[in-house]
Amino acid sequence: MSKIAFIGGGNMSSCIFDGIIKTRGFSDEIIVSGPHLEKLEKFAAKKATITTSNLEACQKSEVIFLGVKPQMLTSVLEELASAKLDFSNRLVISMVAGFRFSALERLLSSSRIVRIMPNTPSKLGLGVTGICFGNVSEDDKTLTHDLLKGLGTLIDFKEEESINVIGAVGGSAPAFLYRFLEALIAESVKLGMSEDQARKVIEQMALGTASMVIACQDQKLSELREAVTSKGGTTFEGLKVMSEYKFEEMMAKTIEASMNRTHEFERMFK
Ligand SMILES: NC(=O)c1ccc[n+]([C@@H]2O[C@H](COP(=O)([O-])OP(=O)(O)OC[C@H]3O[C@@H](n4cnc5c(N)ncnc54)[C@H](OP(=O)(O)O)[C@@H]3O)[C@@H](O)[C@H]2O)c1
CATH class of the missing domain: 3.40.50.720 (NAD(P)-binding Rossmann-like Domain)
Structure with missing residues (x-):
């Protein structure tokens, strides 16, 4: 058996x-x-x-x-x-x-x-x-x-609905994060790095950043972000463009689309 x-x-x-x-x-x-x-x-x-x-x-x-x-x-x-x-x-x-x-x-x-x-x-x-x-x-x-x-x-x-939420922000989100990292690698290569170098830089950046998030439980993520951002500096300019291109709105729509698909499945398979 x-x-x-x-x-x-x-x-x-x-x-x-x-x-x-x-x-x-x-x-x-x-x-x-x-x-x-x-x-x-x-x-x-x-x-x-x-x-x-x-x-x-x-x-x-x-x-x-x-x-x-x-x-x-x-x-x-x-x-x-x-x-x-x-x-x-x-x-x-x-x-x-x-x-x-x-x-x-x-x-x-x-x-x-x-x-x-x-x-x-x-x-x-x-x-x-x-x-x-x-x-x-x-x-x-x-x-x-x-x-x-x-x-x-x-x-x-x-709550059963929480399974749908974690499906979007836990199950699907690795794909969203991979896409974010893929875009950073593509830009690094455009700016002259080899594929290998770009992958090394970006994977270590992602690991280090995730480790910071876990290690610094006493700090909000916004505080960690602000610690990288001096007003008028290079990161500041980059973040400004993320706001101009409505990054949070895009993420809200992304999660909403994933949840909507789950709800479509639920209606199909009730
Ligand atoms: N991937 C994720 O990140 C993730 C996260 C959370 C939940 N899930 C859930 O996990 C489930 C599987 O997703 P997955 O990504 O692992 O998909 P997947 O890689 O496509 O796996 C589906 C498997 O089902 C097999 N299969 C197809 N018809 C079958 C049948 N009649 N009887 C038995 N097996 C059959 C397929 O075999 P063949 O390839 O030989 O056709 C394939 O191995 C989905 O319901 C998804 O919602 C996935």
Whole structure:
């Protein structure tokens, strides 16, 4: 009997898989399913079982991670339901954006469900994962925390909507930040740096800045920013242009668009 199934072995499942084996030290209790066996070889190489049968993966497991795209989840769960799998014996942990408890409970005929919203830095143990518990026991809560602790920071939320918010500002935001860093690298190259030099400068700047944010808990981010900004200086001029081009407004629209897409999914999959 495998104990943990991943339905879908894509990017996010892979991050959580790595987080679990980092803390537990073994992966032979894990089974991963997906339509293309060759894409699951990376899990087999780490001693997990792989299969093209979602049903087999679920039958052999007590904990099931749902890791498919929102558009795939209904058909995946309907197929499992038609096989009369008893989900009340199993803890289901869904990482799928835009699928509310109500939709999951209806498709699974069980409310033993946890919704999580992780992000890809979880692969390094530096992620942030929002957790919202359905109607689960204290043991299930402890098990969820235990399984996910290798991913980085875990934050429990009572309100289901918080999962959508963390989806935008935690799940999607690494892509927004990558884009910001890509733009800085592109400008550095335009100004004469080699790609390698630019990448080195920008990655260390990002690491150092994030570390400052974490280290200086007694200071607001605005104070940290002001410490880099002398009036009339070079940073000051750069920040003025960010204001002229309405940076905050652009970020507000960016987060709003991400949230809107989640709400569209919720309407599609209710
Ligand atoms: N990526 C993130 O940063 C992030 C953050 C938070 C939450 N999420 C959520 O995580 C989920 C997965 O996202 P992802 O980025 O990991 O996507 P992904 O890399 O595309 O992974 C989706 C996986 O599902 C597999 N799949 C497709 N049809 C299937 C089926 N019928 N049965 C079983 N597996 C099937 C795909 O296999 P093939 O490739 O072989 O088709 C693929 O491995 C999404 O619901 C998303 O909302 C993602």
